[in-house]
Amino acid sequence: MNIYQVSRIVFIAVIYLVLTLAFAPLSYGPIQVRFAEALTILPYLIPEGIWGLFLGCLLANFFSWLGPLDLIFGSLATLAAAILTRKMPHPFLAPLPPVLINAVVVAAILKYVLGHPFLLSMLYIGGGELLACYFLGLPLLFALRKIIK
Secondary structure, three states: OOHHHHHHHHHHHHHHHHHHHHOHHHHOOOOOOOHHHHHHHHHHHOOHHHHHHHHHHHHHHOOOOOOHHHHHHHHHHHHHHHHHHHHOOOHHHOOHHHHHHHHHHHHHHHHHHHOOOHHHHHHHHHHHHHHHHHHHHHHHHHHHOOOOO
8 A cells, every 4th residue: 555545545534524523413313414424435436435434434433422332333334335335336336335334234323322213213324324425425426536546
């Protein structure tokens, strides 16, 4: 790994963290739209996106009031979603892994930590992810794929 790749990882992590904290009231909790999740399309374009998103999410989840479960499992969910996003065969599928994985994992965390209904939480989290990943992330993917090599 060279300095250029490390720089991309750090840059992505910082942008993810800043976006999450800037919109903190919406970034955490049972009903959320984490705008930083629009960046989850980056692994489709560049492999450094995988580790940048994981690191950014890990740092952002230090501020989560859901505690260590969100820090660990929320961050691992982002890592898994980023790896799967990298493998997607078509740009329209790139936002799908974060939507599905986070809907399930974050709903499970909410169920365990706060006792929230799992299926309802899945709908709320999945809906927020859908907004961030498809309505923000997909246009970002098409804009960036013209300039990122």
